Amino acid sequence: MKRATIIIILVLLNSIAFAQRIIENPEFEVTNSGITHISKIELSKEATRIHIHNKFIPKWWMSFEKDIFIQLDNNVKLNVLDIEGAKFDEKITMPESGEKTIVLIFPPINEGVKKIDYNNVVFGISLVEGAKKSKKSSEIPGYVSKWIDNELKKEANKPLANLSSKEFFNESTGRLIGYIKGYDVRLGFKTGIMYTHNDITREDYPVVVEIHPDGRFEANIPLTNPSYSYMVFKKSPVKFYLEPKQTLAMVLDWDEFLYVDRMRNTYNYLKNITFIGPLAKTNEDLNKFDDKPFDYKIFSKKMKTISPQAFKEEETVEYKKNLKNLEIYLKNNSISDKAKILLKNKIDLEHANHLFDFVSARDYYAKEDPANPILKIPVENDYFNFLQNLDLNDQSLLALNEFSTFVNRFEFAKPILVYPKPNEKNTSRFIPEKTFEQYLELEKIEITENDKALRESNKNKAFKSAAEVMEFQKQFSETYKNASKAYSKKYVEPFISIPKPEKVTMEKWQLRDSIVKNVFHLEKNLVYEVIKIRALDFDIKRTNTENAHAYWNELKKDITHPFLKKEGERMVNKQFPINTFQNNSLADNLNSKVNISATTLQNKLPEGKATDIFKNIIATHKGKILFIDFWATTCGPCVANIKQMKEKRKEHKDNKDFEFVFITDESLSPLEPYDKFVKEQELENIYRLASDDYNYLRQLFKFNGIPRYVVIDKKGEVINDNFPMHNFSYLLNGILEKYN
Template identity: 25%
Template sequence: MSTASNVKLNKVEVLDSETILWFHVRYTPGNWISIPDQSFIQPVGSKEKLFIVSADGIPVNEQFTMPESGEVSYKLVFPKIDESVAKIDYGEGNEGGTWFIYDIQLKPELFQSILPEKLSGSWFRSENAQWEISLFDSVAIYNSQVWKYGSYSEKDGIAKIELKRDAMKKDVYARLVSDSICMIGESPSSMTAYSNRPDESAIPADEDLFESSVFQVDTVTYRGYIRNFSPRYAQRTGMVYVNNAVVGQQISHLIRIADDGSFEAKFPNCNAQNVLVRLPFFYGTIFLEPGKTTFQLFDNNSQNPVLFMGDCARINTDLHRLKDIRSFNYDEMRARILDFSPQEYKAWCDDLQQRDYEELAKHGKEYPLSARAKQVKSLEFDYRNAERLLSYTMQKVSAWRQENKIPNDQWQIDFKPEKPDSSYYDFLTNDFANNPLGVMTAEYYFFINRLMYSDVLRDDGSNVGLTTLDIIKELRKTGYQFTADEEKLALLQEEVSSTEYDELQKEFQEKYKEQAQAFRENHEDTLKHFYQENRGKRVTPEMMEAYLAEQHIELTEEDQAYLVALKAFNKEPLMAKVHRLQSEVGGSVRTFHDDHRAFVNELFAKRRIETRNKQIQTVLGIQPGLATDIMLSQDYCRPIVSEMTPVSDEKLKEMQAQINTPFIASYIALMNDATKAKIEENKKLAVAQINDVPENEGDDIFESIMKKYKGKVVYVDFWATWCGPCRSGIERIKPLKEEMKDENVAFVYITNQSSPKGTYDNMIPSISGEHYRVSEDEWNILSDKFKISGIPHYTLVGKNGNVINPHLPHLQNSELKAMLMKHVNE
């Protein structure tokens, strides 16, 4: 079993004085490879590693640049092994090695298959070159399933092979015609010609395209087999990541790998699309369709290391051939974008997109690609390019930060990139944004995300904020019964609300609209913290001016002129009266806003959506349709799914009434019901240990929590219910926690009050581990202690209670397990 498909072990020489391994590598020309000086061979069953002595054809512990041919052969020399050794492993490096070869068999007589060697291998139907059966040493692949052998017999030159799977049995007959042709079938009279050297010219033309109605909720079945898989390999799971554009979330599904290398994942999905698969040594996209089965073979020791069978075999085979078409280079973009104007950046991206299309056409001339593969690949090019174009400002700011070594948590920066003008967005046509076929690519998910938060759809400068009176008016519309204090507040607010007041506000906003917008843009990042500190208070221009001075922010002449005008406006008799009354009820205003926070958030989101929909139509000319429905669905589904807060039937109908696409409207209801079911299921699981935060003296909050786990290695995860990467990380290590349930390791989860209590209570029952929900002050102390600038944030604590690593990086499960066990065994 080799974990690197581009590396072939061609020969092993076991000599009296040394052991030599001969390799041949295919890799991208110009990229480098390296042989670590801790590379080793190890007899299977032995703890002793024999480290590399020398190499021929490649240096040791140095970067080796691949030649133009993209191929290199070399040999590695190791110490002598005992002649009794039957199998060895090879590892590229000791701690932190990246790839391995397991069970290199030195004595051929160790294993004898019941099949004759002449029948072994993968067989392709002669009439269409499609892979339909593989007959390996110990298993067969047939009808998208892995089978074991029952018996083998031959009569009159025809072999009868009994296949078994669970309680099922099936007979397959085979008659070898030549070294490369074999007749195979389920009866001697129905055998068809197969070849182990597929003739690509026999692949039939396929002009069927996907229709526009791609949405369908059904179960996806993804199966596969890793040939020569070793049960000793540390990682026994993989993941499928589905970018669900309707929900606005990347949904992950676990793959468990059996001892024989077979695996299967079944999960519901709502449309055909490319999904990301991460297996122990495969990282790539697979095209899956609801209601259909896809089988994938990984055979790193074969000329065909990846093969597909099942309903989606043809499109996956073609897309796999096209997987490396990507002219865009992220590092090159980061190096050049600071010199690009918006139009120059657009021209550069469009040129790279055109190169991809030319490469696709080239492949189409060399190989009979299916129409659907070309269709999906073209959509991928288009939406990937659109996502890049919408990311111009973000990428330029990020590149500037990198060049000037400005950390992301430093909000205020002295850099304002040029904004694209309206002509820049001419690629955002109505048909492009609302094309239902777009969802078949993962890129559409990212395109919608960039479009939702693009500069062109941000606030157009009009006031979308909510005053206390706005909230009062909206609450009255719902029939809400005000308390006595709230009624007093409402009357005071309504007293100062008049046509004169509204006209005065409108006049000032219109006159100073550009200055106000410029001031916000100049100081938005700096004032975020200021607004948080003064939440619920009336913020005056004098207060803002003083705070900016404290932060050593130098105001421009335009900033100063705007603040002078704002001060004068506040001194108008009517405005002064409003501010005086607001001061009189200041405390009740804060209480009122706190008591109705959920209502206010919903109301603000509604106004934000209205502004976005107005902008997308008036600025871009994109009419209500799939794109706006998906944006709206994401707004609604995010709290339902991610925060596990289902809505009432009445609220659900209100949401659905705003959706034009019937499938999306029904899908929101499906997600709402699924969340309700998951909450009930979680209540039954109860694998989480919910802890009260122990009493502590100020800064010793962390030490107080850790006392409970003395003697254990502790993996601490600082997270929040609303944080997508946090939840993804928790899901990723779920199988690892199951593997390590009997080890001396504790998994501790710490969140703060930003995780709503209801969401927290619904979510954590299914998260095994020890849980704490700390106060804001306690969270601030922890954030300061571990310099937490973003979540998820991981920390490792030793058995003695001392912090081993305050900033633990993201690790693969196998790496994390090895690290945890290292400290467990110390």
């Protein structure tokens, strides 16, 4: 009896102990949130109470969804039951302290469970009281150090002596390697991405940075010149400077990623980086400089409230402050010459970009608010005299990420956007042997009264686009359409010649040369030559081989830099190979009435992981032409175009020849707005990919920005990897005719 009593007491004591078990600040293995901290876990037979102590930016908000869960170490998943201190799916505004605790209530956990994961955010949370967290080594593992050393030894070339070197332009690759301390595959990302581009030719070629399970990462970066840019891991930008034929190693710390996550409005780039290799010193010097982030919210307000001249005066004051900040930094630190030049040029370009941006959007805002007197103040030509303070022959400008914005704003600045007037020549008009009315009478074809009314209205109707013409023509009856085709085939087509390709002239550049000299008061310079090469691809798109090469032979007389000439030559030969002076693809297109911009040469996708991901997506659509839309709910133009195409999608629903396919990145299209938008727009064939997979598709189809449209034929090969979706109606029939 006594023994039985002791056993009962022990059982009760154990029960009470379990019911009251509290773990303060439980240890965990890894987390992917700098905001969410688990401060306490209360375990009982009735429930599991998890205290979430949130540290975030004061006055910012967060929320907790009803689908929160915990995963036990026996793979059992428990969904949340209730919440204390907030409501599900409602905004929680952070107090001035930036800290707030919420309690989430889950079902009870079996006593044998030792670890749990919280909502794919915090992993390996210990339920053992007094458990000691394994110390994260501040040292790089020996085998990682050895790997880095071996990779650096593979590169025998020395870095550039200086940024004015004749070797500055060099089409080659740079190699990026490194290690993330504290990385764990459970963090949910296996890649980073670098949005690489060629500023001379406008070509994009984003590069996936692969992360190994142990935290090592590597990538080969195609370059045309030194580049001070950035890559992105888990939405966090990592700045670095790299040169062609050089290898740069860096060591990152996952704890800093978490800090960036928490302080996202004030801490934009990782600073705690260890650089290794010949370029380490330059990178350290660049990384240590504390440049203040530009406030674009205040900037947007100024566009509507102050004049261009007033803004220019304010911006000049800020520019001088930034230069003073740099002067102090250079005085207090021993800085490499490359870093000095890049930091100064970066400040100069940012200043110029702010001035360009201020006036570039004024027309848009003026249409939105036509009564605003500030937006009616003209931009005088002398506003642009800041360009005279820049050394536009300095090739090192191209090493900076800010140059891409600068050259784009320069080439589309209002004063320089002048075009030659179209030639007005008297052309003889072909008159068919019989009119369409005579043909109808001869063939005894009866058309409807509606057809007659439409035909009459067409005489005085002005169309804004080819798409509008096609929409108008759809209103005619099938009898009328068939008669019109037959009439054209018999009385029109045999007697007219195929239109000649557009001839490209130098007149546009003669006008712009004058603007550069007389309005901007600039001599011809390297940046202006870059602008001419950047326009080359567009200028020759609608011509043929003979005209394209004739135009290039004239244009290159204005290009003095040998590398720019080489790039221009490559762009012309890319579209129109020099080995033939007969544009067969153009002739084929015209003969079959396929617009030249509808198609490119078919391309087989290269073997590799990216193609495997893509082929897995399109496998279920085999046997159809696919119009693929890379988009996101957070992309305004993407959303607008999908809305505009809604009726068009309905019109072609269940078409046997082609389908629309929509692909997005889960990080760019949050689930709730994504589901709502997909339902509202009645989207089918939708794919919301993990960011890693989406990064590979960016690399495969070479696009940095979205929306991006790709057309795939029935065999899974590329028809066009940059399709003009705004011309869908106009180009569709030609594509179906050629690729069906």
